[in-house]
Amino acid sequence: MKPHLQQEEKSTPSIQRGDLQVHRRASHHHRQFEVMGAHCTEKGTWFTVWAPTARNVGVIGSFNHWNSQPLQRVDDGSGRWSGFIAGVRSGDCYKFRIQNAWGHWMDKADPYAFRMEPAPGTASQVWDLSHHWTDQEWMQTRWQRQAHTAPISIYEVHLGSWQREEDGRFLNYRELANRLATHCHNMGFTHVELMPVTEHPFYGSWGYQTTGYYAPTSRYGTPQDLMAFVDTLHQQGIGVFLDWVPSHFPADPHALARFDGTALYEHEDPRRGFHPEWNSLIFNYGRYEVRDFLISNALFWLEKYHFDGLRVDAVASMLYLDYARRQGEWIPNQHGGRENHDAVRFLQDLNTTVYSHFPDVHMIAEESTAWPAVSRPVEWGGLGFGMKWNMGWMNDTLRYMSRPHFYRHWHNDDVRFSMVYAFHENFILPLSHDEVVYGKGSMIGKQPGDEWQRFAGLRNLYGYMWSHPGKKLLFMGCEFGQLDEWHHDRTLDWHLWARPYHAGLARWVADLNAAYRGLNALHCTDFDGHGFSWLPCERHETTVLTFLRRGRSEQDMAVVICNMTPEPRHALRVAMPEPGTWHEILNSDAAFYGGSGVGNMGRVHATAHPVGGWPASALVTVPPLGTVILSSRPLSNQEVPHARQ
Structure with missing residues (x-):
């Protein structure tokens, strides 16, 4: 939400379908950045802009002392204007000078510009996007790292x-x-x-x-x-998401608003x-x-x-x-x-x-x-x-x-x-x-x-x-x-x-x-209802949350107990999915985290004492304002490097 107010390598994933290139050619209208805006060649730059109701369109920039050089209307009914200007290089600043249907002239930044000059300037810059990528390992394994079960x-x-x-x-x-x-x-x-x-x-x-x-x-x-x-x-194994805003845009006169004089x-x-709400255009x-x-x-x-x-x-x-x-x-x-x-x-x-x-x-x-x-x-x-x-x-x-x-x-x-x-x-x-x-x-x-x-x-x-x-x-x-x-x-x-x-x-x-x-159990069933169940306590406590997280196998389970008040709960009998030893993987009240050190000495033992229809239960000490995570298997120091009970 808003405040008030070498050669470019393609990122096509390794699991691409065989007909991907055919699909791309068929949907060229979704690759407008390949033809619109400013594109460098060895001898100059091609400029193309969409301004269907304009009378005239030209390019002004640092290369022509901000004196307009005209573009020609493309004769295909698309409303585009295009032209080649010799000598324009990567890094040169420019804008489109547009005469609207009523004869008024406006200077507009390029909607498809690959770079803009630093604020407070508002001009576009011609730019070459070449980059040598070295993240091949990530791109080849991204489908695994970003699976819904990951x-x-x-x-x-x-x-x-x-x-x-x-x-x-x-x-x-x-x-x-x-x-x-x-x-x-x-x-x-x-x-x-x-x-x-x-x-x-x-x-x-x-x-x-x-x-x-x-x-x-x-x-x-x-x-x-x-x-x-x-x-x-x-390269460090960390993915990057981008916050993207297709919902609205500002009414700044140099940008998209009434670009050719019309909406x-x-x-x-x-x-x-x-x-x-945001004083912007939709x-x-x-x-x-x-x-x-x-x-x-x-x-x-x-x-x-x-x-x-x-x-x-x-x-x-x-x-x-x-x-x-x-x-x-x-x-x-x-x-x-x-x-x-x-x-x-x-x-x-x-x-x-x-x-x-x-x-x-x-x-x-x-x-x-x-x-x-x-x-x-x-x-x-x-x-x-x-x-x-x-x-x-x-x-x-x-x-x-x-x-x-x-x-x-x-x-x-x-x-x-x-x-x-x-x-x-x-x-x-x-x-x-x-x-x-x-x-x-x-x-x-x-x-x-x-x-x-x-x-x-x-x-x-x-x-x-x-x-x-x-x-x-x-x-x-x-x-x-x-x-x-x-x-x-x-x-x-x-x-x-x-x-x-x-x-x-x-x-x-x-x-x-x-x-x-x-x-x-804590991640592979995030979107699967099979992966969660509430667990009852023998002594019902509205401010104590007890629940089970399941993984894909029946042996992969974690029990979570959260105490929402500052009073510790001693010997709270909590239903468990099966008897045996359950390892206290994490305890938020450990002194290592700034807590008071109330806990279960690293483990609890569940017995065949049924509670609320579950076959087993355990007596658990739940610390004040604390979360305890119990696992049916221990984690190594590599899996939880700093864990302290």
Whole structure:
């Protein structure tokens, strides 16, 4: 969501179908970046732009002293203008000078530009995207690393505020890559998700007000620097998702808005074409040129930059014609309803096209309503996404965790309700940037109680999250307990790592990631209802959550117990799936993490004492505000390198 306001190697995956190249030729309209915009040759550059109602179109730039050189209308009814200008080289700045149907002249940035000049400039730059990739091992094994049965733990990052130079200057993509890869490797995250890095003139929009859809922001370097960023993370075994915004665009006069003097990319009627919540314009998904522009853009980032998936922002705002509108401010569809059928068809075409080209990537929906089958195949009537953010889980869980401990007894439905619908979609559990801005406080600040209780409560929240079905996403700074709200104009408070509670929290997140990867029961059935069961206790406790996670085999099981109050529970009899020794893999109350050291001495013994229809049970000590994870098999030090009971 937004704030208010050598030769290029193809990224075709190793598991591509044999007819992939035939398919690409047949769907050339989804590869507009190959013909539109500016394309260098040895003698100059070809320019092509879509401006169907323009009287005249020319190119101005640093190569002609910003005096227009005319383009010719392409005689095929497409509305395109094209021409070759000798001597124009990579790095030269340019714009299109367009005369609209009423004779007014406008200077516009190229919608397909591969690079934009640094802000506050708004010109496009001719650019060659050649890069020598060295991530072949990652690309060949990506289908395994990103399978729905694989562990996927995502670290969400805003590059400009994750780390900076000491004087406040931005780091380059390459510098960020080395630091970020090391951090994610140490913390055990499998993926990074970048908040939008497409060019945006207003830094405070965090990238969600995009003007350069094909250009990575020049704040952090060149396109090749961003390619090296992805390359570096891939070499370290870390995937990279890109936050992508096809839902709306800003009304900046140099960009897409009324590009040829008419509503070309947006709707003419503001009831369809203007977004009141974000003061921006809405794409006209009923126009095939606009669909081609956006679908081509998705393929562009996946192919040219080797991104491993796209997180599609604000899908709900696309699906509903009345989104953020009052009565009379929107136009119903032809059936009198509020569903945007053009947007539905666009999303289905987008996902079908992306997966036909790159079957091993992920298309991820940020969709905040109960729209059905978001992450189900198009042929089943779904939207075709691979995964969806579970916003309901996030809202319910944070509301519950923010309550004083005493009152949680009466609100246990908030923390249990997610299991009613947990397998309706392929869910990611997000604790994202949206939850630590605009007065919402930091993640640690949401916890009630004194300092010890707040850190124990946050460890407990993460323990519950990492053991709950669904892939994981955590915003930067939350892994070590950033005290202040996130702000895009300042870096994270890395000095907090020197404080014991913060360092202990970070160790807990690292060990959760290790256990999540090491225990198949915690990840391989994230989207399978067979993989979860509530476990009863002999003495029912509304503030103690007990559940079973199953893997693919009957021997692969984990029991999770979460105590949501500061009072420890001693000798709590918990139902178990079978008798025998169960190993205490993780305990959030271990002193190693900053806890009080209450636990089970590394193991519990389940006996054939049935409880609630289960064949066995065990007496378990559950620590205050603690999560305990028990496994039917022990994990090695390599699987959980820092685990302490």
